[in-house]
Amino acid sequence: MATLSAVYAALLYLSASVLVAGVALKLRGYLRTPAPLKIPTTPAPTTRRGVALRMAREVVFFESLFRSSKWTWLFGWTFHAALLVVLLRHVRYFQQPVWEPIVLVQSVGAYAGIAMVLGLAGLWARRWLVDRVRYISTPSDHLHLLLLVAIGASGLVMRFVNHTDIVAVKAFTLGLLRLDLQPLPLDPPLLVHLALVALLMAIFPISKLMHGPALFFSPTRNQADTSREQRHVAPWAARLERRS
Incomplete structure (x- = not known):
């Protein structure tokens, strides 16, 4: 058990490091990518x-997806909303001690897990049943959904x-945070x-x-439609102009 616990601890440490470093590098690339044109999606x-409100509607309600496809919006929004609840439930x-808002989430967390899987099933079925979506789907799309x-x-x-000893699981996860390895239950x-x-x-x-x-770095969403009011100059182009 000690060996398996150490293996899983090392695996989780490694994957968490890859996640943080990889996302940070990606965001750095997004920040450094020039946006030379004014291309917000109209209206x-x-x-x-207005841009902040638009982004809020996009993040919370998936506004553009709702306008595009009601069925895709239904499955997609269900999955993401349920995923948020599931993640909050896992914070415990x-x-x-556990924060009171996290305690309140526990009662609906299990049902959110069911909704999450159903939403994923709908999104996956769409990749098989809709011709134009099936045509552009790649193996990685299916593997992501399968995962x-x-x-x-x-x-x-x-x-x-197969109920797991959640007390032991919590001891293991808290041990990871404190660099104090605890036994991991051997439930498959x-x-x-x-x-x-x-x-x-x-x-x-x-x-x-x-x-x-x-999404937050997409110029079609994070730009204001002010092309008639002022000239748009990308930061890198502005630096070149100052030098010349």
């Missing part, structure tokens, strides 16, 4: 406040079928679940799953 706001494993479904399904197995669903989560963290920075943080 677009003309003020910074890293806190002692997410497997993570959600293994979590539901631990919740409803838990071991599969943690291995899949580690894999997800490792591939996240190089996958299409980066679309979440990348």
Whole structure:
């Protein structure tokens, strides 16, 4: 048990490091990528406040997806909303004592896991049943969905079928935070679940799953439609103009 616990601790440390470093490098690249043109998707706001409101609607309600496809919006929004609840529910494993808002989430967390898997199933079915989506789908698209479904399904197995010692799991996770290795329960669903989560963290920075943080750097969304009011000059072009 001690050897397995050490292996999983090393795996989670490594995957978390890859996740943080990879996302940071990606965001650095987004920040340094020039935006030489004014290309907000119209109708677009003309003020910074309007841009902030538009981004908020996009992040919270998936506004553009709702306008594009109601079925895709339904499955996509269900998955992301349920995922948020599931992640909040898992925060309890890293806190002692647990915050009151996290305690309140626990009662709906298991049902959110079911909704998350159902939303993923709908998104995956779309890649097979809609001709134009099936045509542009790549093997990585299916593998990402398979990985997410497997993570959600293994979590539901631990919740409803093969109950795991969550006290021991919490001791293990708190030990990771404190650099104090604790025994990890040897339940197969838990071991599969943690291995899949580690894999997800490792591939996240190089996958299409980066679309979440990348949204905030999209010029079609974060630009105000002021092309008639003022000249748009990218920061790198402005520096060249000052030098010349």
